[in-house]
Amino acid sequence: MNLKQMVGIEAAKYVKDGMIVGLGTGSTAYYLVEEIGRRIKEEGLNITGVTTSKATEQQALNLGIPLKSIDEVSHVDLTIDGADEISSDFQGIKGGGAALLFEKIVASYSDKNIWIVDESKMVDDLGKFPLPVEVIPYGSQQLLKLFKEKNLSPILRLNKENEILKTDSGNYIIDLHLKKIDKEQTHDLATWLNSLAGVVEHGLFLNIVNLVIVGKGTEPETLEVSR
Numbered sequence: 001m002n003l004k005q006m007v008g009i010e011a012a013k014y015v016k017d018g019m020i021v022g023l024g025t026g027s028t029a030y031y032l033v034e035e036i037g038r039r040i041k042e043e044g045l046n047i048t049g050v051t052t053s054k055a056t057e058q059q060a061l062n063l064g065i066p067l068k069s070i071d072e073v074s075h076v077d078l079t080i081d082g083a084d085e086i087s088s089d090f091q092g093i094k095g096g097g098a099a100l101l102f103e104k105i106v107a108s109y110s111d112k113n114i115w116i117v118d119e120s121k122m123v124d125d126l127g128k129f130p131l132p133v134e135v136i137p138y139g140s141q142q143l144l145k146l147f148k149e150k151n152l153s154p155i156l157r158l159n160k161e162n163e164i165l166k167t168d169s170g171n172y173i174i175d176l177h178l179k180k181i182d183k184e185q186t187h188d189l190a191t192w193l194n195s196l197a198g199v200v201e202h203g204l205f206l207n208i209v210n211l212v213i214v215g216k217g218t219e220p221e222t223l224e225v226s227r
């Protein structure tokens with residue numbers, strides 16, 4: 001079993017009958033969704049899923065997981081998702097899979113958030129992983145220019161066909177290659193990005209996670225985050 005599978009299966013244990021569960025996106029969340037599908041089929045688990053991307057929606061539908069959209073549910077009990085980086089103070093970068101917008105919306109309306117990662121994602125400071133910023137196409141060249149002027153090393157994300165990548169909402173992603181985000185500056189950076197016209201969302205997920213399940217060795221490690 002690989003580390004992503006290990007944490008996906010471990011996290012699925014937190015899913016209980018009757019819950020409304022946010023289903024994350026990416027290669028780690030994939031295993032969580034598979035395990036929930038297995039439990040529905042083999043154990044009669046009864047849940048409603050809220051997906052965070054078209055890819056996860058398709059996977060969940062194939063597995064027969066009952067789904068509702070975020071606008072059809074009264075609340076979300078628990079969301080389980082992957083992450084690209086988690087700092088020593090449990091802030092995160094997400095959006096490597098371009099699903100940050102829906103992921104942040106679902107996470108924001110969740111009573112509890114669990115992140116599942118292999119140990120390579122645990123870092124001291126954020127920023128080695130490029131910070132994704134989702135922007136609407138209109139004005140995106142101006143944002144690229146602004147980010148360049150601010151020395152934030154922006155790169156417009158392309159897909160495998162070398163075309164501009166479009167998110168599930170038809171937006172673009174600009175990745176900021178920052179190398180390191182000082183802990184004291186993380187909140188200011190998030191506030192500044194939120195203030196820019198044309199920025200829809202950014203990949204800084206601050207003060208969101210409640211539990212981190214880390215895959216290492218033969219056993220997952222569970223880290224409770226006190227907020």
Ligand SMILES: O=C(CO)[C@H](O)[C@H](O)COP(=O)(O)O
Nearest residue numbers: 026027028082095096097099
């Ligand atoms: O934020 C995400 C998608 O937008 C993913 O959760 C993140 O990129 C981690 O993905 P993976 O588990 O494949 O490493």
